[in-house]
Amino acid sequence: MTATGIAIDTTSPFGTYGAEGLARFAWALADRHEMTAGLRKRMRTLVSRIWAGPYDAEADGLRFRLYPGSNYDDRKIMARRRLPERAEHDMLARHLVKGTVFVDIGANIGSYALQAARRGAQVLAVEANPETAGRLAFNIAANRLDEIVVATVAVGNMPGTMQLWSEPTNCGFATLVEDLTTGEWAGDWSSRTVTVRPLANLLAAHGIGRVDVLKVDVEGFEDRVLLPYLQDCEPGLLPRAVLIETNCREHWAQDCLAVLAGLGYAIEGETMDNMLFGRAA
Structure with missing residues (x-):
């Protein structure tokens, strides 16, 4: 478990946790920069409570197990379907x-x-x-x-x-x-x-x-x-x-x-x- 209470799974095979549907939509919404920084932070906090992860997803042809509730890079990959930076x-x-x-x-x-x-x-x-x-x-x-x-x-x-x-x-x-x-x-x-x-x-x-x-x-x-x-x-x-x-x-x-x-x-x-x-x- 992380400090946020998110369960970490490093043993189940990749593909165990789907990353599509409402979770993907919610993180994409929380990443929208049309919102003010304060509103985006509140949205991220709300989304984190429900869709913290894990999720298995690919970005630019690479596989990741994502925990978007507890890591910035994971959030970016989840929201944008590509590598950050x-x-x-x-x-x-x-x-x-x-x-x-x-x-x-x-x-x-x-x-x-x-x-x-x-x-x-x-x-x-x-x-x-x-x-x-x-x-x-x-x-x-x-x-x-x-x-x-x-x-x-x-x-x-x-x-x-x-x-x-x-x-x-x-x-x-x-x-x-x-x-x-x-x-x-x-x-x-x-x-x-x-x-x-x-x-x-x-x-x-x-x-x-x-x-x-x-x-x-x-x-x-x-x-x-x-x-x-x-x-x-x-x-x-x-x-x-x-x-x-x-x-x-x-x-x-x-x-x-x-x-x-x-x-x-x-x-x-x-x-x-x-x-x-x-x-x-």
């Missing part, structure tokens, strides 16, 4: 070719990891929230994508343990930055202790000597994940592409964008939430 996927597409090594930090339920593996990449999907990592593992198995390895651990600038904060209506929005849980993002947050490992250490443990494409989406902790690794990396081994979430960058202790520019990265694409940087070999 389509613009980001389009930006990354040219970098994700057969043989690419893709490391996805903050993998959530796997939309990026699954897409990369389907394109022929070898994938390390890192997800610190154990509940979300379980959902991710189910989706990997449902798609029979053995190219993906899951690491249920947090990534940071030093080894140890930290408190991972999560909010029951969006398990994919988990953070190691306690300050983020107040103000704009205030909600019913709770924390759990998680193991933290530096990225270089984690990669070595998985036998990864080089990363081609790196995605970092960790809600305001991106600098402590990314910068120690890049600054210690030999120039010839720097990733050729880095997709970094920027919508919580006011919580960074260091400016990732300036460091990336100093290492020779240039902006290849930008959305409201993310920026893609590329570097010539």
